Amino acid sequence: MTKRSIQRDLIKNNLTSRYDHPTADMVYHSIRQKLPNISLGTVYRNLRFLVEQGDAVSLKLGDGPERFDGHVHPHYHFICSQCGAVEDIEMDELSICSQASKHCSGEIQGHITYFYGLCKDCKPKH
Amino acid sequence: MTKRSIQRDLIKNNLTSRYDHPTADMVYHSIRQKLPNISLGTVYRNLRFLVEQGDAVSLKLGDGPERFDGHVHPHYHFICSQCGAVEDIEMDELSICSQASKHCSGEIQGHITYFYGLCKDCKPKH
DNA sequence: ATTATTGCAAAGATTTTGCATCACC
DNA sequence: GGTGATGCAAAATCTTTGCAATAAT
Numbered sequence: 340m341t342k343r344s345i346q347r348d349l350i351k352n353n354l355t356s357r358y359d360h361p362t363a364d365m366v367y368h369s370i371r372q373k374l375p376n377i378s379l380g381t382v383y384r385n386l387r388f389l390v391e392q393g394d395a396v397s398l399k400l401g402d403g404p405e406r407f408d409g410h411v412h413p414h415y416h417f418i419c420s421q422c423g424a425v426e427d428i429e430m431d432e433l434s435i436c437s438q439a440s441k442h443c444s445g446e447i448q449g450h451i452t453y454f455y456g457l458c459k460d461c462k463p464k465h
Numbered sequence: 466m467t468k469r470s471i472q473r474d475l476i477k478n479n480l481t482s483r484y485d486h487p488t489a490d491m492v493y494h495s496i497r498q499k500l501p502n503i504s505l506g507t508v509y510r511n512l513r514f515l516v517e518q519g520d521a522v523s524l525k526l527g528d529g530p531e532r533f534d535g536h537v538h539p540h541y542h543f544i545c546s547q548c549g550a551v552e553d554i555e556m557d558e559l560s561i562c563s564q565a566s567k568h569c570s571g572e573i574q575g576h577i578t579y580f581y582g583l584c585k586d587c588k589p590k591h
Numbered sequence: 592a593t594t595a596t597t598g599c600a601a602a603g604a605t606t607t608t609g610c611a612t613c614a615c616c
Numbered sequence: 617g618g619t620g621a622t623g624c625a626a627a628a629t630c631t632t633t634g635c636a637a638t639a640a641t
Contacts, residue, residue, distance in 0.1 A: 340616080340619080340620075341620075341621090342614080342615050342616065342619085342620050342621065343615070343616095343621095344614080344615080344620090344621055344622075346621080346622070347621085362605095363605085363606080364605090376622090376623070377622085377623085378622070378623045378624065378625095379606090379623095380606090380607075380608080380622085380623070380624075380625090381621080381622055381623070383605095383606060383607070384607090384608095384621080384622085385621095387606095387607095399525045399526065400525070404604080404605060404606085405605085405606085417573070420574065446582045446583045446588050447543070447580050447581070447582040448546065448581060448582035448583070449580070449581055449582070450578055450579060450580045450581065451577075451578065451579045451581065452576055452577065452578040452579075453576060453577045453578075454573050454575070454576045455573070455574060455575055455576065455577065456572045456573040456574035456575070457572045457574070462572050466594080466595075466641080467595075467596095468594080468595050468596065468639080468640045468641065469596095469640070469641095470595085470596055470597075470639080470640080472596080472597070473596085488630095489630085489631080490630085502597090502598070503597085503598085504597070504598045504599065504600095505598095505631090506597085506598070506599075506600090506631090506632075506633080507596080507597060507598070509630095509631060509632070510596085510597090510632085510633095511596095513631095513632095530629080530630060530631090531630085531631085
């Protein structure tokens with residue numbers, strides 16, 4: 340039986356109120372401003388818990404630590420290969436799973452796709 | 466100017482001769498059978514080097530350590546969500562990048578896609 | 592001879608975990 | 617009161633790095 344805690348509420352609210360796909364450490368420092376005694380271990384434990392419950396999504400990108408997204412509706416991510424920014428791409432689910440299943444002996448349940456390139460700040464002006 | 470070494474040759478050959486998408490540690494143990502003095506640091510350094518040269522691909526999956534693929538032609542990967550096996554999916558490049566670019570302010574250069582589901586060994590029989 | 596590469600071991604970076612305490616039900 | 621969650625710190629895991637020695641050009 341799961342019990343409420345201030346910490347878990349703050350972590351969940353922090354995630355859903357931001358769009359920068361923070362790392363555990365970024366969430367930790369953000370929440371410490373309101374709750375100075377919270378520990379990094381608690382942040383990690385709750386982020387895992389939220390992912391497990393389907394209330395957050397974990398993003399493992401090319402390098403650097405794991406990032407988290409509190410917006411769990413289906414959408415894609417764009418990673419700037421220069422500055423590392425992570426932006427959302429709101430786009431309908433593509434039908435690539437059914438295509439992939441033709442080339443594969445297993446049962447496909449979903450896919451993880453990251454687009455990468457230069458974000459508008461890093462793209463050369465002309 | 467880059468110099469040859471037995472170690473680098475063995476690492477590259479090891480990668481291209483297997484299809485299980487090994488971790489650095491798996492490559493290390495495999496090569497130690499032929500070259501018992503090779504060090505894990507050397508394996509990591511050379512795997513990074515090969516990825517940098519375009520002779521290998523790095524796969525960061527949901528959990529567990531980084532994996533490497535010595536087959537660098539464009540193809541996709543299927544990860545069994547139960548046993549963690551990584552298989553190749555040989556499939557033509559999909560046109561999802563051009564679709565994504567319509568929903569995004571940046572310049573898309575490519576994408577990383579992992580399909581996941583149950584492999585044929587883990588899929589319930591009926 | 593020069594310098595890229597190695598082996599080793601120590602350090603870094605990130606994440607998990609054991610345990611006593613605290614707080615929710 | 618029972619037990620799930622916390623804070624803390626230590627441990628675990630994975631990867632990188634400094635440095636003296638080695639080996640390729």
